[in-house]
Amino acid sequence: xxxxxxxxxxxxxxxxxxxxxxxxxxxxxxxxxxxxxxxxxxxxxxxxxxxxxxxxxxxxxxxxxxxxxxxxxxxxxxxxxxxxxxxxxxxxxxxxxxxxxxxxxxxxxxxxxxxxxxxxxxxxxxxxxxxxxxxxxxxxxxxxxxxxxxxxxxxxxxxxxxxxxxxxxxxxxxxxxxxxxxxxxxxxxxxxxxxxxxxxxxxxxxxxxxxxxxxxxxxxxxxxxxxxxxxxxxxxxxxxxxxxxxxxxxxxxxxxxxxxxxxxxxxxxxxxxxxxxxxxxxxxxxxxxxxxxxxxxxxxxxxxxxxxxxxxxxxxxxxxxxxxxxxxxxxxxxxxxxxxxxxxxxxxxxxxxxxxxxxxxxxxxxxxxxxxxxxxxxxxxxxxxxxxxxxxxxxxxxxxxxxxxxxxxxxxxxxxxxxxxxxxxxxxxxxxxxxxxxxxxxxxxxxxxxxxxxxxxxxxxxxxxxxxxxxxxxxxxxxxxxxxxxxxxxxxxxxxxxxxxxxxxxxxxxxxxxxxxxxxxxxxxxxxxxxxxxxxxxxxxxxxxxxxxxxxxxxxxxxxxxxxx
Numbered sequence: 286x287x288x289x290x291x292x293x294x295x296x297x298x299x300x301x302x303x304x305x306x307x308x309x310x311x312x313x314x315x316x317x318x319x320x321x322x323x324x325x326x327x328x329x330x331x332x333x334x335x336x337x338x339x340x341x342x343x344x345x346x347x348x349x350x351x352x353x354x355x356x357x358x359x360x361x362x363x364x365x366x367x368x369x370x371x372x373x374x375x376x377x378x379x380x381x382x383x384x385x386x387x388x389x390x391x392x393x394x395x396x397x398x399x400x401x402x403x404x405x406x407x408x409x410x411x412x413x414x415x416x417x418x419x420x421x422x423x424x425x426x427x428x429x430x431x432x433x434x435x436x437x438x439x440x441x442x443x444x445x446x447x448x449x450x451x452x453x454x455x456x457x458x459x460x461x462x463x464x465x466x467x468x469x470x471x472x473x474x475x476x477x478x479x480x481x482x483x484x485x486x487x488x489x490x491x492x493x494x495x496x497x498x499x500x501x502x503x504x505x506x507x508x509x510x511x512x513x514x515x516x517x518x519x520x521x522x523x524x525x526x527x528x529x530x531x532x533x534x535x536x537x538x539x540x541x542x543x544x545x546x547x548x549x550x551x552x553x554x555x556x557x558x559x560x561x562x563x564x565x566x567x568x569x570x571x572x573x574x575x576x577x578x579x580x581x582x583x584x585x586x587x588x589x590x591x592x593x594x595x596x597x598x599x600x601x602x603x604x605x606x607x608x609x610x611x612x613x614x615x616x617x618x619x620x621x622x623x624x625x626x627x628x629x630x631x632x633x634x635x636x637x638x639x640x641x642x643x644x645x646x647x648x649x650x651x652x653x654x655x656x657x658x659x660x661x662x663x664x665x666x667x668x669x670x671x672x673x674x675x676x677x678x679x680x681x682x683x684x685x686x687x688x689x690x691x692x693x694x695x696x697x698x699x700x701x702x703x704x705x706x707x708x709x710x711x712x713x714x715x716x717x718x719x720x721x722x723x724x725x726x727x728x729x730x731x732x733x734x735x736x737x738x739x740x741x742x743x744x745x746x747x748x749x750x751x752x753x754x755x756x757x758x759x760x761x762x763x764x765x766x767x768x769x770x771x772x773x774x775x776x777x778x779x780x781x782x783x784x785x786x787x788x789x790x791x792x793x794x795x796x797x798x799x800x801x802x803x804x805x806x807x808x809x810x811x812x813x814x815x816x817x818x819x820x821x822x823x824x825x826x827x828x829x830x831x832x833x834x835x836x837x838x839x840x841x842x843x844x845x846x847x848x849x850x
Contacts (some may be wrong), residue, residue: 288628294570390433395573397440397447400519400566401754405550411560411567419580421458422571426583428459430471431590431619431637432497439505446519448569449508455564461495461621470494473504483507489682490629496594498637514664520562521548527557591619592643596634596650600658601627609642625681627659627706631689668699669778672740679705754838802838815844832834 311577387393413424433450441451448663453472457463461472469476471494477487483503485493493499504526511522511530525533536552547552575582596605602623606616619637628634638646664675672695676683683695689704697703738749750757760778800811811834812819825841834840 305551339535373551389585390437390587391572391582394433394447394450396438397437397450398449398569398573399446401569401573403566405563405566406565407550407560407563408570412562412570415567415571415579416580419578422454422568422575422580423582425454425458426585429585430585432459432461432501433585434588434590435498436501439501443505443509445505445512448565449505449523451568451572451782452504452523452565454568455561459646461497461618471500472497473500475500475503479507486629486633487630489684490625490627490631491622491633492624493622493633494635497619498635499622499633519550522559522563523562524549524552524554527561528555532558589640591637592640592814593635594630594638594643594647594650596636598634598655598658599630600636604658605636605646606654608653609638609646611639611642633831656734663707664703664705666697666699666701666703670697671695672701674696675703675705681706738780740778749778749780755780796844798842800840800842802834802836802840804836806836808834811840811842815842816843817842 387396432453436453437447437450440447453459456474457472459472462470463472463474464470465474467476470480470492473494475483475494477494479493480487480500480503483506485496485499485503487493493503507675508522508526511525512519514530515521515525521533532555533552536554537547539553540547540551571578571580572582602616602620603613603626605628606613609616616636616638619639620628623629628636662677662679666675672683672686672692676686685706686692686703687695689706738753740749746757746761750760753760760780799814802811808819808822812822822840822842825843
């Protein structure tokens, strides 16, 4: 037994020392510098056999389990630190300009490059593309202005290659609201599942993938863990960030079986990943040589542009903008994660504010009354209204209405009140009140001038619409409802609308008669017969252009005195 385990220990040490002695090799084609893989799968297989397993553990499963454990560890660390985000950000966002070694962030960034000496024809090809699209780079550099200092600071703090600070150029062109066909979002293009894994909330109010602060921490943590997994090979880590560790490991195994090199440049990767790292290294070069190529980068000072401020609880973005003395569009541009007019009720409770406005904002925030943070409107429920109708009216979700009013289900009663959170602009509140008053007035007039129907037991939109020979969607629309809404017994529905203004103006043209449709009639033949337009016929009778006339159907027609007989 002792001899067996001595053999295992000796063999293991031999393999490890053999793997560690392999550092870099040259490819046959060019002077491409490449790194080898760590031999993780091979060692896993060996240990499985030595331990007496009849079948080695599936390699893909082992890789995914290993990656998941490391990512889970980083995710828990990130989530646990969310409570002290302000303390973290202030450590490196409040540095004084005189303490900086560089005037602008672009010059500083070049000194942080770690991959700039890599040469490959694929990088050259991408570099040519970028130099032909100078405006794209210039526009992207402008969008990077508020955020690049923070990203560079975090990259530097973690001793990562400076090139990684430019990765959002490749991922999203520095558009925080970027959304791909694969449902990836934000500067760093997290897909929903990966975002959730890293604690980036995604709901009606907030999408953490678009939170520049949180998503940057998540992306860099993810890259650090991938780099650790690939034993310090940043190229394989970046490839796995783009394609997933499973796809990269699959490509590595293919090359091992074929006896080919297993560095990034030699792997059979998907087309996007094949060009992903060449693009990053090419844009890094172009940024470094922008003067040579005649590219005007947006001037970005090497100092903090934004500060993360803890708002403690939900706040209307228009209120926050006013306190910071900036526009609503500006505060939205710094905080694109908040998708509605206010921050999320359940957090996170933070906003990125221009650093020269942060002190003013914090002072006013401290004296802001709780009731002034978010404006509420008291809505009286009318007969026939449902939560979906009210939610649409105020442009909020049903879930928000339920949460605001502590409702366990969607049942509401006419005559009761709902509290509705609103945009805090006075003109918005006034317009909604005006709209509600207007709806009530119009509704009264419609009842006086239109055919109405009282809902009975067993009725539905479809049954009532069929009975009155109109579309169930049109019936719902005339009553300000959705065809999926539930009807209440005793509810009054408008079946047809007759405008008194139209009739008075049409009566001046001639006399109103009722015409009974005959077999073979069409709107065209009737319009010719009475010398009126088809549009007038449809308007007088609320006809849908897609519907055919039926024999026996009665139409209202305004005709001249000579035709009335």
